[in-house]
Amino acid sequence: MPHSLPITQADAVVIGAGAFGLSTAYQLATLGAGKVVVLDQFDPASQTSPRAAGLYKLVQADETLTRLAQQSIEIIRGFAEASGVPLDYVQSGSILAARTPAHAAIVDQEAEASTGWGVALERLDASGVARIAPYLTGRDIRSAYFIPGDIYIEEPISLLRAYMSAIEMLGSIVLGNTPVTGITVEKGEVTAVSTPVGSIATPLVVDAAGAWARGVGALAGVDVPVAPVRHQLLITRPIAGMSPSEPIARIIDASAYLRPARGGLMMGGMESHPIAVDPRHDPGFRMEDTPLDMSVLDGFIDLLGPLVPALGDTPVAEHRGGLFTMTPDARFLAGPVPGVRGFWTATGCNGSGFSLSAGIGRVLAEWMIGGEPPFDLASLDPGRFGSGPVDEEELTVAGLWRYANYYTPNQAV
Numbered sequence: 001m002p003h004s005l006p007i008t009q010a011d012a013v014v015i016g017a018g019a020f021g022l023s024t025a026y027q028l029a030t031l032g033a034g035k036v037v038v039l040d041q042f043d044p045a046s047q048t049s050p051r052a053a054g055l056y057k058l059v060q061a062d063e064t065l066t067r068l069a070q071q072s073i074e075i076i077r078g079f080a081e082a083s084g085v086p087l088d089y090v091q092s093g094s095i096l097a098a099r100t101p102a103h104a105a106i107v108d109q110e111a112e113a114s115t116g117w118g119v120a121l122e123r124l125d126a127s128g129v130a131r132i133a134p135y136l137t138g139r140d141i142r143s144a145y146f147i148p149g150d151i152y153i154e155e156p157i158s159l160l161r162a163y164m165s166a167i168e169m170l171g172s173i174v175l176g177n178t179p180v181t182g183i184t185v186e187k188g189e190v191t192a193v194s195t196p197v198g199s200i201a202t203p204l205v206v207d208a209a210g211a212w213a214r215g216v217g218a219l220a221g222v223d224v225p226v227a228p229v230r231h232q233l234l235i236t237r238p239i240a241g242m243s244p245s246e247p248i249a250r251i252i253d254a255s256a257y258l259r260p261a262r263g264g265l266m267m268g269g270m271e272s273h274p275i276a277v278d279p280r281h282d283p284g285f286r287m288e289d290t291p292l293d294m295s296v297l298d299g300f301i302d303l304l305g306p307l308v309p310a311l312g313d314t315p316v317a318e319h320r321g322g323l324f325t326m327t328p329d330a331r332f333l334a335g336p337v338p339g340v341r342g343f344w345t346a347t348g349c350n351g352s353g354f355s356l357s358a359g360i361g362r363v364l365a366e367w368m369i370g371g372e373p374p375f376d377l378a379s380l381d382p383g384r385f386g387s388g389p390v391d392e393e394e395l396t397v398a399g400l401w402r403y404a405n406y407y408t409p410n411q412a413v
């Protein structure tokens with residue numbers, strides 16, 4: 001921890017140097033919001049965000065999320081030019097596929113809706129799947145689409161570092177090992193945040209504290225209903241012939257995703273019996289303490305079976321995990337919090353926060369500066385669950401259900 005804060009007054013303080021906080025701070029600084037300070041309790045960019053798979057996904061559950069996904073990919077593609085900081089990404093495209101009739105119907109529905117929302121995609125047959133993604137055999141595929149606009153970032157930490165460099169170049173600050181321990185609210189308005197080494201007076205505070213967001217909200221007297229739920233992935237050792245430009249694949253019936261990674265394959269999946277891990281009950285918790293369980297990933301390897309033979313045949317080089325912040329309706333909590341002027345949230349990632357935080361940071365910054373959201377963001381309103389605290393157990397149950405049904409949000413199959 002620093003001995004004292006290098007700054008005592010800021011135009012905005014962002015709590016949390018993960019994907020949401022850094023994106024929001026970068027966009028605020030870019031749009032000329034003045035002095036922006038990002039505070040993190042640990043080293044910046046050290047918790048959930050660097051553990052992500054780095055996948056971007058244009059096929060989303062509704063038009064608002066689709067628009068944010070489109071904007072997010074545009075921001076990443078244009079980031080180096082706009083910020084002057086290099087950032088690599090892979091324009092791999094992705095495959096969305098299903099092997100059962102019920103899941104094929106879901107994929108077909110999603111493809112039709114996404115086309116209506118402006119997403120370009122092409123239907124594939126099983127041989128087309130194997131042709132454009134040779135790591136997949138195409139076996140048992142009943143419905144599949146190629147989405148050429150999807151991208152991935154090989155090492156998620158690279159995006160976070162790029163944001164930090166850009167924020168610094170714009171004259172704003174990211175401070176690590178500086179936990180926010182208090183938020184001052186006077187006459188219904190945020191006026192300052194405090195840390196063990198001093199306070200910063202500010203009219204604008206963003207709660208982007210990830211799995212800790214509910215605890216941070218409580219400092220301002222508001223409920224931020226997120227249920228943190230474990231998620232894990234693996235990366236295999238290199239596989240002969242694997243190319244980084246092969247597409248991402250999402251296999252809906254297995255609730256699993258794959259992509260090329262470090263010369264091998266990355267695979268992650270949404271477990272059907274997920275576990276909730278709430279850092280509020282463990283003050284010393286760090287993301288590396290998330291309990292990992294390889295048997296869960298072995299289950300996905302079995303489910304993917306003959307479609308991805310290399311997966312079962314190649315030793316695992318890395319196994320990592322962290323926490324999704326789930327909400328009862330699987331939508332972000334992004335916007336001003338009713339009742340406390342100047343207090344905003346950028347959280348409730350529901351498993352898509354690494355990617356969609358690019359667009360969310362942009363729309364929040366435009367809203368903070370311009371006074372109006374750039375388009376209708378009511379579905380992400382942090383106040384939509386009411387003013388009182390959301391029942392703890394109901395929140396956890398809903399979050400676990402949303403996690404387990406990540407790829408089948410409208411019906412459990």
Ligand SMILES: Cc1cc2nc3c(=O)[nH]c(=O)nc-3n(C[C@H](O)[C@H](O)[C@H](O)COP(=O)(O)OP(=O)(O)OC[C@H]3O[C@@H](n4cnc5c(N)ncnc54)[C@H](O)[C@@H]3O)c2cc1C
Pocket residue numbers: 015016017018019020021039040041042043044045046047048049050051052053054055056178179180181208209210211212213216231232233268320321322323324325346347349350351352353354355356
């Ligand atoms: C294994 C895995 C794979 C994933 N893959 C993808 C993917 O492919 N695509 C995708 O879009 N999403 C993915 N996600 C989800 C994505 O990682 C998250 O949505 C995203 O990283 C959340 O970012 P965040 O900023 O909310 O959280 P974090 O990165 O955890 O940042 C929050 C920060 O707040 C800080 N903080 C908390 N309390 C305080 C306090 N009191 N004072 C100061 N600082 C505080 C924390 O220390 C932390 O650094 C994945 C997640 C996991 C676990």
